Amino acid sequence: MTANMRPRGPIKVTLVGSGNWGSAISLIVGKNVQKYDNDFDSVVRMWVYEEIIDGMKLTEIINTQHENVKYLPGKKLPANVVAVPDLLTACKGSDILIFVIPHQFVGNVCAQLKGHLKEGALVVSLIKGFMTQKLKGGIRLVTEEIRDLLNVDTAVLMGANLAPEVANEDFCEATIGCKDQKDRWSILKKLFDTDNFKIALTEDANTVELCGGLKNIVACAAGFADGLGYGSNTKSAIIRLGLVEITEFVELFYHGSNIRTFFESCGIADLIATCSAGRNRKICEAFVKTGKSIRELEQEMLNGQSAQGPLTAEEVYLMLKKHNMVSRFPLFSAVHQICQGHISPDHLVTRLREYHNSD
Amino acid sequence: MTANMRPRGPIKVTLVGSGNWGSAISLIVGKNVQKYDNDFDSVVRMWVYEEIIDGMKLTEIINTQHENVKYLPGKKLPANVVAVPDLLTACKGSDILIFVIPHQFVGNVCAQLKGHLKEGALVVSLIKGFMTQKLKGGIRLVTEEIRDLLNVDTAVLMGANLAPEVANEDFCEATIGCKDQKDRWSILKKLFDTDNFKIALTEDANTVELCGGLKNIVACAAGFADGLGYGSNTKSAIIRLGLVEITEFVELFYHGSNIRTFFESCGIADLIATCSAGRNRKICEAFVKTGKSIRELEQEMLNGQSAQGPLTAEEVYLMLKKHNMVSRFPLFSAVHQICQGHISPDHLVTRLREYHNSD
Numbered sequence: 001m002t003a004n005m006r007p008r009g010p011i012k013v014t015l016v017g018s019g020n021w022g023s024a025i026s027l028i029v030g031k032n033v034q035k036y037d038n039d040f041d042s043v044v045r046m047w048v049y050e051e052i053i054d055g056m057k058l059t060e061i062i063n064t065q066h067e068n069v070k071y072l073p074g075k076k077l078p079a080n081v082v083a084v085p086d087l088l089t090a091c092k093g094s095d096i097l098i099f100v101i102p103h104q105f106v107g108n109v110c111a112q113l114k115g116h117l118k119e120g121a122l123v124v125s126l127i128k129g130f131m132t133q134k135l136k137g138g139i140r141l142v143t144e145e146i147r148d149l150l151n152v153d154t155a156v157l158m159g160a161n162l163a164p165e166v167a168n169e170d171f172c173e174a175t176i177g178c179k180d181q182k183d184r185w186s187i188l189k190k191l192f193d194t195d196n197f198k199i200a201l202t203e204d205a206n207t208v209e210l211c212g213g214l215k216n217i218v219a220c221a222a223g224f225a226d227g228l229g230y231g232s233n234t235k236s237a238i239i240r241l242g243l244v245e246i247t248e249f250v251e252l253f254y255h256g257s258n259i260r261t262f263f264e265s266c267g268i269a270d271l272i273a274t275c276s277a278g279r280n281r282k283i284c285e286a287f288v289k290t291g292k293s294i295r296e297l298e299q300e301m302l303n304g305q306s307a308q309g310p311l312t313a314e315e316v317y318l319m320l321k322k323h324n325m326v327s328r329f330p331l332f333s334a335v336h337q338i339c340q341g342h343i344s345p346d347h348l349v350t351r352l353r354e355y356h357n358s359d
Numbered sequence: 360m361t362a363n364m365r366p367r368g369p370i371k372v373t374l375v376g377s378g379n380w381g382s383a384i385s386l387i388v389g390k391n392v393q394k395y396d397n398d399f400d401s402v403v404r405m406w407v408y409e410e411i412i413d414g415m416k417l418t419e420i421i422n423t424q425h426e427n428v429k430y431l432p433g434k435k436l437p438a439n440v441v442a443v444p445d446l447l448t449a450c451k452g453s454d455i456l457i458f459v460i461p462h463q464f465v466g467n468v469c470a471q472l473k474g475h476l477k478e479g480a481l482v483v484s485l486i487k488g489f490m491t492q493k494l495k496g497g498i499r500l501v502t503e504e505i506r507d508l509l510n511v512d513t514a515v516l517m518g519a520n521l522a523p524e525v526a527n528e529d530f531c532e533a534t535i536g537c538k539d540q541k542d543r544w545s546i547l548k549k550l551f552d553t554d555n556f557k558i559a560l561t562e563d564a565n566t567v568e569l570c571g572g573l574k575n576i577v578a579c580a581a582g583f584a585d586g587l588g589y590g591s592n593t594k595s596a597i598i599r600l601g602l603v604e605i606t607e608f609v610e611l612f613y614h615g616s617n618i619r620t621f622f623e624s625c626g627i628a629d630l631i632a633t634c635s636a637g638r639n640r641k642i643c644e645a646f647v648k649t650g651k652s653i654r655e656l657e658q659e660m661l662n663g664q665s666a667q668g669p670l671t672a673e674e675v676y677l678m679l680k681k682h683n684m685v686s687r688f689p690l691f692s693a694v695h696q697i698c699q700g701h702i703s704p705d706h707l708v709t710r711l712r713e714y715h716n717s718d
Contacts, residue, residue: 160591172595173599232636233525233531234529235631237519243627259618263603263606273591276591277590353555
């Protein structure tokens with residue numbers, strides 16, 4: 001019997017994660033498995049890291065009130081999205097696992113799941129950021145890490161998808177990168193595409209993932225520009241140069257990218273949205289205006305969570321330094337040095353000017 | 360004697376136009392001809408359409424007070440920028456003519472100049488918009504028109520260059536498109552490049568010019584989105600789709616474009632700046648919020664001048680209709696139909712959704 005002829009039951013889907021973005025995407029996925037009930041199992045399990053909220057378990061609240069009161073208050077989740085506190089129980093027998101957790105948890109989650117996933121399972125990563133390799137210097141894609149640890153196929157979903165707006169069902173787009181698995185494209189589209197969340201698919205998965213992580217560095221630069229009171233010409237120049245550095249970085253370190261991918265939602269659209277309204281932009285604007293450190297501002301403004309941009313800038317900087325390429329990426333490098341307090345924010349434009357002058 | 364060996368005197372530069380953008384660029388050009396006085400004649404003549412301001416001629420005001428009190432009040436122009444009321448006198452013997460007039464005046468200006476330009480003169484167009492060919496259906500590049508009417512070489516300068524910010528010397532970038540005339544690139548860079556106005560050159564001149572005109576249609580769509588209260592996800596999706604339609608339009612009707620050109624300031628950066636802070640965006644936001652016609656709003660908000668976006672949308676729509684391609688350009692087409700009152704602004708997203716669904 002060939003793979004194609006293998007009898008399949010309905011596809012089981014698990015959401016690994018239940019934060020703001022995980023809860024928002026559960027609205028879409030929960031409805032779509034019901035809409036396409038010939039293809040999918042009607043229950044979507046959602047792994048929820050258990051917390052006690054006002055004396056009650058978060059999983060219990062979700063399963064009785066159908067609301068994630070902590071991370072997406074005020075939005076009713078579909079009743080077929082079932083919160084499960086135990087990771088292995090949540091993932092057992094699943095065909096598609098949607099990873100939507102902070103990248104810091106990836107190693108631990110994979111260690112627990114190792115050897116327990118269904119054969120042929122696909123992990124779809126919604127994680128925007130990279131694995132840190134401080135000692136080796138450089139970045140590692142989250143999907144590379146997941147593939148290595150779990151020996152599964154992976155796909156990524158990235159785009160201009162600020163979670164509260166997705167939860168409000170505002171019209172937007174997203175890009176799914178899925179290599180060498182074209183037979184899975186139609187099922188991925190069924191799982192994620194709605195009238196207000198339009199999916200495009202591409203084989204250029206690395207580029208999709210890299211765009212999603214690198215754009216946070218550019219958002220920091222946009223935030224500095226806003227903090228310094230720069231106008232639209234300067235901010236647009238910064239975003240453009242950021243996009244150029246993203247494309248060059250991808251081409252240099254991950255060969256074979258398709259330039260068309262940057263025209264998808266994961267590229268230019270996510271960059272624009274993040275540079276207008278993302279949390280990295282906001283933190284970095286405050287960094288300039290208040291003079292406080294990034295760490296202090298994260299605690300004040302993000303409830304102790306970390307912004308990805310400064311971290312990613314550091315990882316990328318170490319990688320560029322190792323390869324002797326700092327001067328080819330003046331914007332990426334300046335963001336790291338500004339975040340660290342090594343240079344003042346108003347050096348951002350000085351760096352870009354020098355870069356132009358060295359042409 | 361070959362062209363290269365032809366003895367040349369200092370290069371004479373004329374600005375044909377003295378509005379807001381013309382006055383702003385005169386700050387740059389006026390200083391650069393002094394900086395590179397081995398290459399350029401030290402006087403930049405500026406053709407000023409004569410007007411009487413408080414009983415005094417505008418040319419006299421500019422030449423005595425060195426300020427264009429009507430179009431760029433509060434900024435001192437370099438003293439070597441000399442206002443000339445007569446077009447032929449302003450242009451006589453000039454090597455480089457910078458056209459920075461509303462595109463409606465191009466025909467008339469060229470008719471007057473015909474047969475009076477120096478042999479080998481180069482016209483650099485800063486005009487963002489197209490020539491109208493309502494009867495034939497379609498658009499015609501301003502530089503095509505100029506080349507035909509005057510039998511001269513042309514170049515274009517476009518970018519994220521909101522004039523007041525350029526006049527304030529905020530850091531920004533611009534792109535010069537200049538075909539088959541690489542011997543002129545260094546002189547064009549000397550004429551326009553400064554520490555705060557960084558020039559990149561490309562041979563892909565048609566794409567540069569098309570980006571500068573077409574982006575105004577997208578800015579209208581961004582304005583509708585703002586008027587309708589759409590968030591960042593939706594607005595980013597609209598800008599992205601607009602960019603995709605720009606690239607497809609250019610490829611379809613002006614073959615041989617280089618996709619890299621869209622990553623220059625004339626492409627993505629100008630699009631972002633215009634969709635954030637341009638006048639087309641503003642007018643179209645007001646169109647949704649007030650229910651007034653575009654024409655009324657132009658009179659109220661632009662002192663009777665016209666916004667280019669709705670005009671360009673009409674010209675492009677006629678061209679698409681003629682070629683039976685309206686459905687391939689849902690955003691461009693919707694902008695025209697909304698401006699005309701044929702469909703309601705909230706149909707914009709419906710159109711984009713239908714377009715995705717027809718994939």
